[in-house]
Amino acid sequence: MKTFRKALSVLLCILTVFSCTAFAFAAEAQTADVTGFTDEDYLVVKGRKMYNKKGEHIQLKGVNLGAWLTREDWLCPDHVPEGTQYDGEYIYDTLEERFGREKAYELFNTYMDNWITEYDFDHIKAMGFNCVRVPFWFRNFYYDDKGTQIPDENGEWDFSRLEWVVEECSERGLYVILDMHGAVGYHSDAPHSGKGHSCGYYEDTEQGERY
Numbered sequence: 001m002k003t004f005r006k007a008l009s010v011l012l013c014i015l016t017v018f019s020c021t022a023f024a025f026a027a028e029a030q031t032a033d034v035t036g037f038t039d040e041d042y043l044v045v046k047g048r049k050m051y052n053k054k055g056e057h058i059q060l061k062g063v064n065l066g067a068w069l070t071r072e073d074w075l076c077p078d079h080v081p082e083g084t085q086y087d088g089e090y091i092y093d094t095l096e097e098r099f100g101r102e103k104a105y106e107l108f109n110t111y112m113d114n115w116i117t118e119y120d121f122d123h124i125k126a127m128g129f130n131c132v133r134v135p136f137w138f139r140n141f142y143y144d145d146k147g148t149q150i151p152d153e154n155g156e157w158d159f160s161r162l163e164w165v166v167e168e169c170s171e172r173g174l175y176v177i178l179d180m181h182g183a184v185g186y187h188s189d190a191p192h193s194g195k196g197h198s199c200g201y202y203e204d205t206e207q208g209e210r211y
Contacts, residue, residue, distance in 0.1 A: 037170040062131030068116045069136040070181045088194045131175040137182025185211030
């Protein structure tokens, strides 16, 4: 019996070492597969299908990065007064009124830094998806609807978040659909464009022309 137990212990040790080595090789192989996109992966439409520049048919299977860059009440833990059409402006303006502009945007940046991270892209890739949709709106780049620009550290347009998501997805072989979900002036009456009942983008007015 002792001999049998000893032999079994040795066998289990060998299997454990083998399993750990196998997992290490698998992890290394998985990392090696992540080479990122190149120019050859750019998609074009032919008829009703999409192809990359290598002529391979690509079918997009994606997920939506909702509640990250743009606010929607059914996705976000926001509370607005009863009877108020949800709008992203209400949330921004309320925080700015309470804490000042600098602190309000610091809070939003903290939220956005943590709502979507590199972990999420790894998880999306591991689940077998190859595409993400990124809804955003004009106040990711403007402090207000009067054209007050949010600059980066060089005083230029701050597209850093969009650049970041494209780079992270490209490294993992994920396509990106950039969705301008809320244009300046609001392009629909729906609250998810940023403000309910305020379709100023298409108004035949001087302000509509400016939008």
